Amino acid sequence: DAKTTQPTSMDCAEGRAANLPCNHSTISGNEYVYWYRQIHSQGPQYIIHGLKNNETNEMASLIITEDRKSSTLILPHATLRDTAVYYCIVRTNNAGNMLTFGGGTRLMVKP
Amino acid sequence: DTAVSQTPKYLVTQMGNDKSIKCEQNLGHDTMYWYKQDSKKFLKIMFSYNNKELIINETVPNRFSPKSPDKAHLNLHINSLELGDSAVYFCASSQEFRGEAFFGQGTRLTVV
Numbered sequence: 001d002a003k004t005t006q007p008t009s010m011d012c013a014e015g016r017a018a019n020l021p022c023n024h025s026t027i028s029g030n031e032y033v034y035w036y037r038q039i040h041s042q043g044p045q046y047i048i049h050g051l052k053n054n055e056t057n058e059m060a061s062l063i064i065t066e067d068r069k070s071s072t073l074i075l076p077h078a079t080l081r082d083t084a085v086y087y088c089i090v091r092t093n094n095a096g097n098m099l100t101f102g103g104g105t106r107l108m109v110k111p
Numbered sequence: 112d113t114a115v116s117q118t119p120k121y122l123v124t125q126m127g128n129d130k131s132i133k134c135e136q137n138l139g140h141d142t143m144y145w146y147k148q149d150s151k152k153f154l155k156i157m158f159s160y161n162n163k164e165l166i167i168n169e170t171v172p173n174r175f176s177p178k179s180p181d182k183a184h185l186n187l188h189i190n191s192l193e194l195g196d197s198a199v200y201f202c203a204s205s206q207e208f209r210g211e212a213f214f215g216q217g218t219r220l221t222v223v
Contacts, residue, residue: 038154041216041217042216042217043115043201043203043214043215043216043217044154044201044203044212044214045214046211046212046213049211085152087154097142097144097156097159097203097205097210097212098144098156098159098166098168099146099154099156099212100153100154100155100156101153101154101155102153103152103153104152
């Protein structure tokens with residue numbers, strides 16, 4: 001699976017959009033971009049995934065650049081409960097959930 | 112109802128002991144997993160299992176073995192525990208190998 005690079009930490013004001021970037025410059029054509037998050041002392045939680053097109057669900061939006069070398073997870077109206085570590089993972093569908101989570105981005109949502 | 116549940120939540124044991132962590136999922140998923148999160152917070156896959164296939168991460172010592180009495184359960188057995196086994200262990204499940212994974216709350220294992 002391709003390697004991903006994320007900022008170590010970010011702050012966001014409550015109610016504002018949180019934009020979390022991820023670089024995956026070595027991504028292959030058949031690799032998907034997945035986002036999970038881990039709230040303190042809990043198990044990871046799936047957020048969203050995509051291949052080429054931008055995706056949106058009830059939790060977030062995923063914007064993938066045209067060359068697919070980077071992506072941005074957007075939480076449109078961050079709340080204090082969104083404070084967590086956010087992981088960007090790239091994998092082929094054949095790899096299933098044999099995932100390795102890297103360092104991720106620690107997002108702190110502040111009042 | 113908790114979708115993926117693990118027991119115990121905390122486990123403290125001495126070096127050399129054998130212990131098990133239980134995992135149950137009520138989602139009707141056919142694939143289950145065990146992950147290990149070390150002190151640096153990196154989360155790594157240990158096993159993937161469904162009724163057809165066990166996939167083992169090659170870095171996992173053979174002291175670790177998954178046991179699945181039925182489709183809804185995947186227990187983790189650890190023999191001859193070592194200090195380095197101290198970590199948080201997460202169970203997860205998914206519908207088929209490729210579906211989004213649902214994680215349990217974790218079991219914090221401390222070996223003393």
